[in-house]
Amino acid sequence: MENYEGKQFEETMLDNLCDLTTKKGPIDQELYSKYEVKRGLRDLDGRGVLVGLTEIGEVHSYIIDEGEMVPVPGRLIYRGYDIDDLARGFMEDNRFGFEETAYLLLFGDLPNKQELLDFHHLLDIYQKLPDNFARDMILNLPSKDIMNGMARSVLGFYSYDSNPDDTSIRNVLKQCIRLIAAFPSLAVYSYQAYTHYHGNESLVIHSPQPELSLAENILYMLRPNHKYTQLEARLLDLALVLHAEHGGGNNSSFVTHVVTSTGTDTYSAIASALGSLKGPKHGGxxxxxxxxxxxxxxxxxxxxxxxxxxxxxxxxxxxxxxxxxxxxxxxxxxxxxxxxxxxxxxxxxxxxxxxxxxxxxxxxxxxxxxxxxxxxxxxxxxxxxxxxxxxxxxxxxxxxxLNLPLEMFTPIFALSRIAGWSAHRIEEIVNGGKIIRPAYKNVIPRQAYVPLNER
The missing domain is CATH 1.10.230.10 (Cytochrome P450-Terp, domain 2)
Structure with a gap:
């Protein structure tokens, strides 16, 4: 009998299987031109292939003049509002803007003072993680990558939700707002578990404070002494606003649309978006x-x-x-x-x-x-x-x-972009109906079956 035991068999087998996987080489590049394949869902001139409509975000970078694409200074627009105007509004008022921006992305209008106050209070309620969640889902299962830890935690929310598969707008909205509020804690606690179990540092975690903005709470929970300047907090808040949304065509938001179109639950959709954002070609x-x-x-x-x-x-x-x-x-x-x-x-x-x-x-x-x-x-x-x-x-x-650790850079992106992902998930549910399924053309020749003993 063949000897299937030991590490040597495993390594040899994997090497052989890898050779089988790669022996045919890449697909002939000329075939992409022959069949007019839009690689990366982009035209040859760089424009994205139109696959959907959205009312959430607009990325404006060119105009068409007599059939020619003419580059113009870039503009980013949230629900019809220019990002320059939004940022100037809350920065000149000396207040934080991410919560207001999340409200705008989710509901399509800027909140008045009372609406913003009520939304803040709802976020405060949802900031608290379920009992034992931090211990069981984060601290007992530390990940070497914070994004993977966050994705596992998001999937873990499914087990704590009494109605996780309900895709009614009311329930999905509740789930999304809960995740927006919880993401700072998921990111910071995952980082602290990482530094403790993989870096031998002391494990000290702090609960978010209800009177603070999400940006302030990030710095409050990350720093052992809780201290930060107002300029530090406001600049982090600004970065969150600028990363919150970038149209439906960015990879992770498109993933949110694709996965949502299957009818799956909120936690599966957002975990998929996190996996997309983790990639160095996107969020890293x-x-x-x-x-x-x-x-x-x-x-x-x-x-x-x-x-x-x-x-x-x-x-x-x-x-x-x-x-x-x-x-x-x-x-x-x-x-x-x-x-x-x-x-x-x-x-x-x-x-x-x-x-x-x-x-x-x-x-x-x-x-x-x-x-x-x-x-x-x-x-x-x-x-x-x-x-x-x-x-x-x-x-x-x-x-x-801001003395943020390198491992937190992409998670900071994620806890901002969750606002945009949530808006896109809800938009897909409201306007959807068809599962998103692009076409791939098979280019391998047909082959005749060969019985096992003749191979």
Whole structure:
């Protein structure tokens, strides 16, 4: 009898199976053109393939002039309101804006004072996790990745819900608001379990405070001394607002629509969106921006020397420096070309926090790379549109100034985007009816069956 025992068999078998999986190689690239496949659901000119309609978010980056696509400065619009106007409104009033933004995304209108107060109170009620949830779902099962820990916790909510499969609007709305309120605790507690069990640090967790905004509670729960400045909290709140929604076509929101269209429960849909956002091509890009700037600072003696900095950015683009990927992280976006409005807003307020933290020189380095990188990319690459700094370019810098751990960067994105995902889930239920099922063409030749003893 064959010897099936031991680690050696397992490793050898996996190697052999891997060879079988990859031996045919990738699909012939010419077939994609032959069958006019919209790879990545994008046209050749970069425009997204229209697959649905939404009233939640709009990403505006070009106009059509005599049949030609003409890039324009980017605009991000929530329920008809320009993100610049929304941010200016609550920042100039010296108040927090994420809760107001979540209300707008969910219900389509800006709340008045009483409506906002009532919504705050409902979020306060739902901030408290179910009894023993933190112990059983988070602390006893620490994950090495916070996003995976959050996804498991979201699925765990299913077991604590007395009516989890009810997809009526009232019930789904309750589930979504509950998740919006609970996400800061899920993220922070998952991080604290990670640092304790995988980093040998002391385990101290704090309950969220009802009188604080969600942004304030993130800093309150993360920091052992609970202390933060108002500028820190307001800038984190602004980052949450800017990340809350980005149209139905971004990967994780589209996943929410796709999974919701099957008729499944809220927790399964949101866990799927978390899995999408975890990917470095979607929500994890600001990690790479921070790592890239750390590398630049180690290899550039004068941060404001344009010649020296340009030379090093050239090396990064030519796969001779940093991670050899050929990417200048934080520069370029699938939709925006002239400017990403989120980056523009965040840059303005990031300069203020940099001044408070004594990091003006580091901010100037970011600004200089933002200026030089598009010029360098344009010289080396044939691109159908221009490139500019995207939101990840400055969000990572802001999170670093807030002393947020790197492991929390993408979870912060998630606890913001849950507002948009919730709105898209409800919109799909209200307007749905058909399961979302795009077509794939099979291109392998037909084969005759061969009996086992003749193979």
């Amino acid at each position: 890009a600001n990690h790479k921006v921070i790592q890239m700037f750390h590398d630049i600072k180690e290899n550039i003696s004068d941060w404001q020397d344009e010649e020296q900095l340009s030379a090093y950015l050239n090396r990064i683009l030519l796969k001779e420096a940093f991670d050899r990927s050929g990417l200048i992280y934080g520069i370029g976006h699938a939709v925006y070309s002239i400017s990403d409005p989120r980056a523009m807003v965040l840059k303005h307020y990031a300069s203020k926090l940099a001044a408070e933290k004594g990091l003006e020189n580091e901010f100037k380095l970011y600004a200089k790379v933002e200026e030089l990188a598009p010029q360098i990319i344009a010289k080396h690459m044939k691109i159908y549109k221009g490139v500019s700094a995207n939101v990840d370019f400055y969000s990572g810098f802001v999170y670093q100034m």
